[in-house]
Amino acid sequence: WYPSAAITNRMDLFNVQFVKNLNTDNYFEVYQNSFSTLNAIAQDIGYIGATENLTIPAGADNFLVDVLDGTPPNNISDDQVQTVNNISERKQRLTENNLIFATNFGFTKDKRENLFDNDFSIFRAKLELAGNALTALTRLAGQKENQNGKYEVFGVAYSQYVKTELDYVKHWSLGSKNVLAMRSFFGFAIPYGNSTSIPFSRSFFAGGTNDNRAWTAYNLGPGTTSSTNEFNEANLKLAFNIEHRYNLFGNFNGAFFIDAGNIWNALDDVEDEDAVFKDFSSLGDIAIGAGFGLRYDFSFFVLRFDIGFKAHDPSYKDQNRWFNDFNFKNAVYNIGINYPF
Known part of the structure; x- marks a missing residue:
């Protein structure tokens, strides 16, 4: 509903999604990076020969067990056990x-007057x-928890969580077809009750x-x-x-940009210290990219080509994180339709 010309409220009372994963035995055929890491550990500790590979799925699953x-x-190290555990947790979740x-419930306040307005702000909250409703129903029905301590509906442990998103966009017109555009975003999904993690379809990614x-x-982070x-x-x-x-x-336009951000795990079942948001010190793990772009305005849509360079890469951990891969060789070349925000 629309309380005013600038404000839009939206509520979905029932939003139901059922995800049934088929052919899960092919997991390591699809997620080859995870398999390669697992296989390398198995070779390193002599679980299999140096020229052998774990079979899929039996060999890989047996190694996890x-x-x-x-x-x-x-002869397996603690770090290798942690890596295997991370792979196992991820496989289970996916x-x-x-x-x-x-x-x-969604709230939007859009101060844009028309499509050609270059001085406006948009605030979105969700x-x-x-x-919660399924928890109440299963308890009223006297249903018992499964062996993992979770309630099931139609044989599936349902998800329980609270998720919030805050998104703010601001454009300033600088005159002569110059615009300064800014966007900030915060999102947090907390599992509780019947869940210890967030479903993949409701999680966040970066990049x-x-x-x-x-x-x-999906190539940045977590942490x-x-x-x-x-x-x-x-x-x-x-x-x-x-x-x-x-x-x-x-109709040709250019742009210079700086992008910053990351994703983390927090208040869920992920134990990888590198992926977890611990406290405000984790803000030092924010990734920063910078670059420039070329855009062509077709009036009804904009074709965009952006080149992004890694300025601050948190994956270098305790090493110098600044400008290690700030070059065209390690740049990311993006093609998009319309502006990013």
Whole structure:
């Protein structure tokens, strides 16, 4: 509903999503980076020969069990056990079925007067609650928890969490087709009750043409991890973007930009210290990208080409993080439609 011309409120009382993962035995065929890491550890400790590979799925799954649930090989290091545990946790989270029964409320305040307005602000807020109604119903029905201490509906442990997103965009017109545009974003999803993690479809990622353009989508974070997974996601996100847009000639426009942000795990079941937001000191793990772009305005849409360079890379951890890969070789080349914010 619309209380005023600038304000929009929206409420979804029932938002239901069921995710059933098929062919989970092919997990390591799809997530090759995780398999390569697991296979390298198995070779290093002599679990398999130096020229052998774990079979998929039996060999890889048995190795996970032997390291985590059985008696770990004597020559495996604590760091290697932690890596195997991280791979196992991620596999469990990405292959489990999800039932999401959510209610959400969205608020938007848009001060833009028309499509050609270059001096305006937009504030968006969203709150989502999932699983509370199902928890009440299962308890009223006297349903018992499964062996993992979770309630199930139709044989699936439903998700329970609270998620909030805050998004603020501001444009300043500098005259002569010059615009300074800024965006800030905060998102946090907290699992509780029937869940210890956030479903993949409701988690946050970083990088990409509309986020931090010095990293490809899903390739940044969480925290100081080195992005060895194909799809990196977490339940806490901070992002800040600023860019100066200016006209070159005709319909060609240019831009200089700085993107900052990262994702972390917080208040969930992830134990990897490199991925967890600990306290305000974790803000030092924010990734910073900088770059420039060329855009062509077709009037009804904008074709955008941006080049992002890694200025501050948190994956270098305790080393110097500044300008290690600030070059065209390690740059990310983005093609997008319309402006990123």
